[in-house]
Amino acid sequence: MRFAGRFDEEGKLDLLRYTTMQPTKSISPALLLFLTLALFGIFIALLMVFLAERDAPAAQPTFQPAPPRTVINFQAPDFELPLLDGVTLVSPSDYAGRPLFLNFWATWCAPCVRELPAFEEFVASHDDQVNGPALLTINLGETAEEITGFLKQIGVRNLPVAMDINQVVKRDYGVQNLPTTYVIDGSGMIRHMKLGEMKYEEMGLYLRQLEDEL
Numbered sequence: 176m177r178f179a180g181r182f183d184e185e186g187k188l189d190l191l192r193y194t195t196m197q198p199t200k201s202i203s204p205a206l207l208l209f210l211t212l213a214l215f216g217i218f219i220a221l222l223m224v225f226l227a228e229r230d231a232p233a234a235q236p237t238f239q240p241a242p243p244r245t246v247i248n249f250q251a252p253d254f255e256l257p258l259l260d261g262v263t264l265v266s267p268s269d270y271a272g273r274p275l276f277l278n279f280w281a282t283w284c285a286p287c288v289r290e291l292p293a294f295e296e297f298v299a300s301h302d303d304q305v306n307g308p309a310l311l312t313i314n315l316g317e318t319a320e321e322i323t324g325f326l327k328q329i330g331v332r333n334l335p336v337a338m339d340i341n342q343v344v345k346r347d348y349g350v351q352n353l354p355t356t357y358v359i360d361g362s363g364m365i366r367h368m369k370l371g372e373m374k375y376e377e378m379g380l381y382l383r384q385l386e387d388e389l
Contacts, residue, residue: 247368251277251359252347256337259319265311265337267363274308274385275359276378279339279350281315282325286372287354291331293375299333306361308382313337315345315353360385 255264267275278294280287294310301307314322314336322336339345348357358367358381366388367381 247365249365251357251363251365252344254344254347256313256339256344259323259336259338261319265335267311267359270309270311270359271363272361273306274361274382276308276310276373276381277348277357277359278310278312278373279315279345279348279353279355280312281353282317282321284353288329290354290373291326291329291334293373293378295331295334297375297378308378311335311337313339313344315339315342358385360388 251267253266253268255266257263258265267277276294276298278290280291282288291312294312298308298310312334316339318340319338322338326332326334326336348355352370354370354372356369356373357365358369360366366385369377369381
């Protein structure tokens, strides 16, 4: 092999001059074009994935909420709960022979609060009937002081309220949402269940349905 360099005075090969004298190899234009196109293709693919994820609609839940319980035509579970005086106990059996509207509510429940005056008015309008409809409301988890002060604030004075402080009766009746009202006939059978706010006119309809079912 022959070197194109030269030896200096000491006889050493001038490698530096040899290196700079060699021609530099250049990248093929075809290879450069291929690499450029490949990188551009990758960029376009990533951009399309990003845009697809950004514009995709939000994922919809795959579950369906459990439907509310609508069990009727069974004997109303009996219980004893204290009224607001903390001494008097009340039970559905106290209203045997009379239609009973049994309402579950709480002061923090807006539709519950809206229906309380309607309950009070409806029962008062039938107060002169010996076996007229009765009403018993069951407050869930609040104290007598809280309930009394709240009823005074909204101007409801003649509302029978039992206190289910530990919410045992709520469980026995399968209450899942507030307000819930059970319409119980004179024999103690639950005939109808109303979920949500009860209107004055609806109470009359339920009462007539009970009469038609006799």
